[in-house]
Amino acid sequence: MYPQQVHHYLKEFFMENDCAILGEEDHYLTVQLTVDIDKRIMNRPFYWQYVEATNSEPNPAQVTFITNQTAMAGNIFGEAIHYGSPRLNQVFLATRELGAYVQLFEKVDRDMGQVILTPWLGVNFKVSYCCDRTKEMLYSFGINLLTGVIKEDFHEMICSSDFNTKPEENVFHVQYIIKPARALERLKATIESIIEQDDHSWAMEAQKRWQRDQRVLDYFYEDVEDKPECYEIERKALEEQYEAKIKIEVINGGLFYLF
Incomplete structure (x- = not known):
């Protein structure tokens, strides 16, 4: 997913969910979040618990998301967001929950x-x-x-x-x-x-790395006839890590x- 695709996806997501776009260039978006979207993507559960417990005036976040760091110009400060980043994964999750x-x-x-x-x-x-x-x-x-x-x-x-x-x-x-x-x-x-x-080929390369690390593990236990439980735990961890x-x-x- 290219930076321009991420940018377009975010803009559509925020506009569809009534978040005001306060500023925009090709490489960033400044957005005023709603209460609901802030709760879904900003990881502030304690803040919202406090607001609800004290009946305080809610103050949803205003955020600048930088969608293309290589195109940055000027003094724009914000959160870099790209495909695979935790924040974008939260947006994907919110999309599924709000409009599956x-x-x-x-x-x-x-x-x-x-x-x-x-x-x-x-x-x-x-x-x-x-x-x-x-x-x-x-x-x-x-x-x-x-x-x-x-x-x-x-x-x-x-x-x-x-x-x-x-x-x-x-x-x-x-x-x-x-x-x-x-x-x-x-x-x-x-x-x-x-x-x-x-x-x-990525799967074959992972298999080679798996075999390499398995050989290292076996080396440390090669003189142990009855392998301890920790060996089996480490062997299983390698399987979970490298299995394609x-x-x-x-x-x-x-x-x-x-x-």
Whole structure:
């Protein structure tokens, strides 16, 4: 996830959750958080417990998030945020909690007369390659629930459109043919196909590091016939550290009726 993608994601998140954008350049955002978003992403439980216990006036944080440190110019001070950073992971978690599933209808000009909207299932995935090192990637896919056509970068495709939670009077939305559960299976199969074609040398490299550290561990216990419990604990820790795993996680998604 590139810095500009992180920047766009954060801006959309804050705007959707009524947080005022007080300042912005390509490399930073200054945001006035709401009480709810402050509680969700700023790690201030004791402050909010005090506010609620004393019935004090709440003072949600005003934060500058630096989304691209290499492009910094001038005296802008704030919190660096990037893909994989704890703060961005908290934003992802808040996104899942606040809007794991939506149903939205694209806004259309009333002067267009009767308009037909087509149903799409849009899903954002996070794929994690895990061993002693972790690589994470975001994928956004949409699938047309009438034709089965799959579009990559679906989030980017719809982000310039405006939506309502209810269809307008001049809108007729077509009922889907492909059930969302079946469509989700197709999207997961698409992700799995991408993973299969990817370079998995990282797993082999992790295996080599695992074998190296296992040899070191065995060396220290080579003269011990009955291995103590601590040996088994350390051996298991190496397995958990180096074992290659791939995780596919649905961040959020929804039904989008598009013109």
